[in-house]
Amino acid sequence: MTTLLASLAGCTWYHADPLQTVNTSTSQDSIERIRVDPASMPLPELSAHIFDPTDGLDISEVAMLAVANNPDLKLARDDLGIARAQAFSAGLLPDPQLAIASDYPGQENTTRAFSYGLSMDVLSIITRSANKQSADATVTKTDLGLLWQEWQVIAQARQLFAKARLAENTLPLLQRQLNLSRLRYERMAAARRDGNLTSDTLTAALTSYSDARKQYTDAERSAEQTHHDLNALLGLSQTVHLQLVGDPDTATLANSTLEDALKNLPQRRPDLLALRAGYDAQEQKYRAAILSQFPTLTVGFNRGRDTSNIYTTGFQINLSLPIFNRNRGNVAIEQSTRQRMKDEYQTRLNQAFADVEHLRADSVILTRQLAQVEAALPEAEHAAQQASEAFAEHNLTLGAYADAQAAAITKQVDLATLRESLTEQRIGLQALLGGVIPDPFSNDHS
Template sequence: MHPRPKLERLRFFAVMAACLSMLASCTWYRREPLSPRDTSTSLESLERIRIDPATMPLPELAAHRFDPSDGLDIEEVAMLAVANDPDLKLARGDLGIARAQAFSAGLLPDPQVAISSDYPGAEGTTRAFNYGLSMDVMAIVTRGANQASADATVVKTDLGLLWQEWQVIAQAKQLFLKARLQETTLPLVQQRRDLSRTRYERMAEAQRDGNLTEDSLSAALTAYSDARKQYTDAERAAEQTHHDLNALLGVAPEMTLKLVGGIDGEASAPDDAPVEAALASLPKRRPDLLALQAGYEAQEQKYRAAIMSQFPSLTVGFNRARDTSNIYTTGFQISLSLPIFNRNRGNVAIESATRARMRDEYQTRLNQAYADVAHLRADAAILARQLAQTESALPEAEQAALHAREAYGQHDLALGAYTDAQAAALTRRVDIATLAESLAEQRVGLQAILGGAIPDAFLSDQTFIDAHAK
């Protein structure tokens, strides 16, 4: 046998062996079915959750220990939200996808192998073959820009996740404050309803005895109806808060969390000094602004890749062939596009317009951040003033309610005057709690915009409070 066919056969088998070897290193498909069951965190699994404070995105959470055995305070609720919020889990999945895309962008293109063979039917001829190896050169040229764009996209996604964590922390704290407010005010609203009901029932009895006019009874009924509606609305608001908080924390809807701590009556507007300092460094510290900067850099690299793709695409290859007359040839091939009509001008225009839009988006977000801070500071100042005024009026209302109770007990005061005095004191207490909660929510909102530069007014971690008070 002629040595050449044997050599060609060996080369063919070597190529097949290399292909089989590469297939062996590939990832294989494995089915992963969906779960038909509710996987929300139960009370038993909540007690087993362990959260590392070092993984928390804000300093006041990183300085706090997570221990749900004695109830959840405001920091522990925020920590659980960061660790267990379903939307954050999806966002972390998006980050994994971005990292995988960056890995894909950094891979070199695979060379292309072409194998063909002809079997002639005439005698005296030999089998013809053609082996070719080629590589897309332009894919290598644009690899650097594509890799830089993918890396910047990973940074953008990571910072976007951090910004989403900040928002979840703020939302969890605000829901915590709202839940604690409702736990405090719902009994007060119930007392006010009961007072109105007692007054109406007594007046209805007097009207049946002919000792009261129909107009007076109608006014009492209206007041009772209003108080009953306020209590029902408060119950529904509490149920909505319970639902929203459980959904945010990823716990079962039927669970009732034990919340501890909260508003202590010392709510106040934040100091100007830390707010001004945080505003000065806002573009360098707020994750969404940094994410937009990273996204803009990714777009810069996409625009650069589109510019480079204007040049002719180039594919270079080498081949080895034999025809049916047993003549061997060795050569090369070059595929080159002719930039006559397209020249990638459409993609260049798209990437340029996208870059301009992203620049405008960044500036709009930055301007909105400054406007949000100004609004929250002004609103917090108004709330603080209203809270101070309402608190100053509470002692007088409480004293009047005490005197009315004593006089009513001695039968020196009518029922209507007694219930009015008690309801006025209850209303003051509800107003104070509501204003304090609103001021606390404003502070949490400001912290979400500025980050850990503005410490919480209701932290249970005294060490962190003292450290930020210096």
């Protein structure tokens, strides 16, 4: 009885945890109350950065907030907790089995018979080591998968920051271009009504105005989509409007750094290390399946008394006969699964190299385009300045003035767009190459 009470005292008791029925996304009022511990950041450059939302968020603070508050990362951390619980379960020894029986004879001069026995599943002890190692490797796989997901969220946050800053810089330019196009069209429409302008000239002005209006509307919609995506990534309510400050880092990785990163890619990328850990876990599952080919063995001891008051002590062995099944099906399944995981790792590794080479080649094209636009911009701005001076002195028509201004604005927007695209590309390249893997992972998978 004492043993039973002690067992009950060590049990876990049920506690209800009801679901929420309200929106729990971070609101505008609670932004400044958010605290992010730099030490918990998965990249060195973030762990050395101070998170202070009171003066706006720079690109690093946006990335830090994403790591701390991203809804998908919260689910991934829950998955890690499940994997750790499963590893804990795999390491537990099986409970012994207690059997008690009693017979009550219906005849005089006889004694109540009883028997009790204690048994243990031996095979579960034999396979415990392999199952525990498999579960531990799964924990490492899940932890590395979480690290890789954090890196991807950081890259997405940085790219969305760059998009948002692009919208802030280009929308005023596009608004100015729209205003000029509208003014020219309205002036020409008035001239057409007075009979001083042909219809085809007005049509050209209307087309230009419509194009400028569409370009501005498309940019507005893109900015709204960026706002939505960024808030969703950061776990913020859609009513929150962040004050973004600073510009993205546009530093280019040196070729030597790229080559070193590519050479050490299998040791740098958490997703590749996670696949290796998953392969190690599958190796142990395959080993456990092979061990389970041996007969199931249960050993026990018993003590009893029959109705004639004779006591007996003995043992029992339950042994399965491996004649038909012999666990061959599970062995084949685990072996095939191991082969699939091996192929998955190689496919992911090959794809990683291909993605990096693609971004490097595309970066060369973008850099060349950027240089061409940068070279052409001063001339367009100079022409716009001369047009402004001539227009102010009434030596230039409104149409020619608007065209010169539109040409300069187009070059400025193109330049900002190319710079943003190149920044996004470099952020993506850094994410593909990987960064510094924490020591525990490196030591386990070197």
